[in-house]
Amino acid sequence: MSNQKTRNALSLQMMEDLISNITFNQDDPALRCIVLYGEGKVFSAGHNLKELTSKEGIEHHNQVFSTCSRLMLGIMQCPVPVIAVVQGLAAAAGCQLVATCDIAICTENSSFSTPGANFGIFCSTPGIAVCRAVPRKVAAQMLFTGLPLTAQEALQAGLVSKVVSQEELDEEVKKVVDAIIHKSRSVVELGKKFLYEQLEMDIKTAYRHGQEIMVKNLTMTDCQEGIRSFIEKRKPIWTHGFEKCH
Amino acid sequence: MSNQKTRNALSLQMMEDLISNITFNQDDPALRCIVLYGEGKVFSAGHNLKELTSKEGIEHHNQVFSTCSRLMLGIMQCPVPVIAVVQGLAAAAGCQLVATCDIAICTENSSFSTPGANFGIFCSTPGIAVCRAVPRKVAAQMLFTGLPLTAQEALQAGLVSKVVSQEELDEEVKKVVDAIIHKSRSVVELGKKFLYEQLEMDIKTAYRHGQEIMVKNLTMTDCQEGIRSFIEKRKPIWTHGFEKCH
Amino acid sequence: MSNQKTRNALSLQMMEDLISNITFNQDDPALRCIVLYGEGKVFSAGHNLKELTSKEGIEHHNQVFSTCSRLMLGIMQCPVPVIAVVQGLAAAAGCQLVATCDIAICTENSSFSTPGANFGIFCSTPGIAVCRAVPRKVAAQMLFTGLPLTAQEALQAGLVSKVVSQEELDEEVKKVVDAIIHKSRSVVELGKKFLYEQLEMDIKTAYRHGQEIMVKNLTMTDCQEGIRSFIEKRKPIWTHGFEKCH
Incomplete structure (x- = not known):
């Protein structure tokens, strides 16, 4: 994801792009795993709130959330492992994306939150993925308070598989990718x-x-x-x- | 809970009082979250064993456990978040209560156990809540040995959301409550x-x-x-x- | 398990022996808990790959995995708690065995992995037990990379109940066994x-x-x-x- 202006918001366009990228060559034998980066200091800030105003209308809202579900289920159905590499904030649907990926590696300065209720929209769909990744009380605290987890707290809760320094990141990603591509x-x-x-x-x-x-x-x-x-x-x-x- | 004499035992009366307190004004828009304290060094020692003797009879026993289930499901169905604040021992049904609350904050000297089998009554219903809050092996170890978790072990397992010192407790509770009441x-x-x-x-x-x-x-x-x-x-x-x- | 030559491989014979040992006296009132050790530096290396070659044939393969399921479900159905004591590597079906036992204690030098895909056989059945014991992302990382968890990582994930030094092991096992045998x-x-x-x-x-x-x-x-x-x-x-x- 490389739209720093919107903090890599999961706009309808961004989600469609991700789905395309994940599915277009998924039967290519040369594709062995997918690594999902977010450019800049924000992995993804979640849905684009501007797409969720009443002006856009219910049909549009329905499309946003059905596309989001297609993306998340698409990652789980993808024949190769999908790895999230987080270097900063993963919020709301951005946190859902991390929770949904098969593997997640993050840097020490990363943080994870589901603060939707602060803006009047409870992170109900992010909660589906987060609740299945971390202990129930961690998820509930995130959803009800909107307060973030640090990288270490996310590791302890099982939301990420590994926390490394910025310097070690490439090496850690390589280690995991190598382990996968040495398999059939x-x-x-x-x-x-x-x-x-x-x-x-x-x-x-x-x-x-x-x-x-x-x-x-x-x-x-x-x-x-x-x-x-x-x-x-x-x-x-x-x-x-x-x-x-x- | 403020019955230090019984170590805040979840007697039938105490459970009915908790249900009343949780439900009586739950549709009042001014009620925004519920904080559950246990006075003294014991959050709650669990059911009152004196209510479980054969003298009391099966009908009474049935009433105790159906009331307990109503209390636990009532917390989950309560429209506002319920926060357990633990400053000491939470045992058996007292531990179930912590596991059932949406959020749990405890002090460093707190401990958590399900020791019922020591007295011939396996913590089967506490286990329902504890198993859904912590990893299966942590729950099994607690239930089969009766040995307690420390506050740090409870945090690691996900049974509590946060561990703080006695001095930091009020501030932490305030932080969580504030986060909730700033939402709709x-x-x-x-x-x-x-x-x-x-x-x-x-x-x-x-x-x-x-x-x-x-x-x-x-x-x-x-x-x-x-x-x-x-x-x-x-x-x-x-x-x-x-x-x-x- | 005491076949260091095969690294305590879960051969058909070994699994049948374990089932016999777990079931033969399970209604004896004197049996109060079962402790499962692996002699040597490997708790168990998993299935015996030599039993899984195409030469052995589908019927034999079916027998291996149905016996394995009987062993795992047999541990869960065993009327007394089953404790795994791990002093070294628990891999593949060996890791499944640890994940299935009610309680697991390990030494600091232990490690846990599901590396089957390295040899062309994905740890699908070990994954059933591991996924139910640890957070989903920990399980996925283990299964997709084959990389091991250290003892501390296994504790953090909930795969083992306790990590101790080699010197403290006997005392810790005794503590847990004592806690169980003091109950009805x-x-x-x-x-x-x-x-x-x-x-x-x-x-x-x-x-x-x-x-x-x-x-x-x-x-x-x-x-x-x-x-x-x-x-x-x-x-x-x-x-x-x-x-x-x-």
């Missing part, structure tokens, strides 16, 4: 899809489906290559595809 | 209701309902005033009501 | 069963069932003995059985 794309895709599916299941159902997924995973060429490479103590050579070996 | 009551009410509803939904259903809630929020007079005040860089003037602006 | 076995059994049941319920249903469980708990002889002992300020004398006092 198709194996990661299979795993990510099941990860979010099983979260909504009771545990017995999750294990019943999980067994099937593991057995299916074992039929993939890339899996058998991975196991062989481990036994033979060499690096695996992936196809990144869904070919079956039997 | 009706906006906070709408947000709190949806917050607990969406927690029980799968994420797609949550987003579908969330969109509707956001659009409804935007039709409220207080919301449009909030957005205008933000754009005009001035303080909003709330009605605290549910009037619609179109 | 039947009360702990009733509580554990409900603990995992209510986690899958919406909160209103959980409270409705919770009331019934509390009232049932109060009819148990051991419960009334516990309450009497508390009022009379003496140690309780448990039967550890399910006799009713009225």
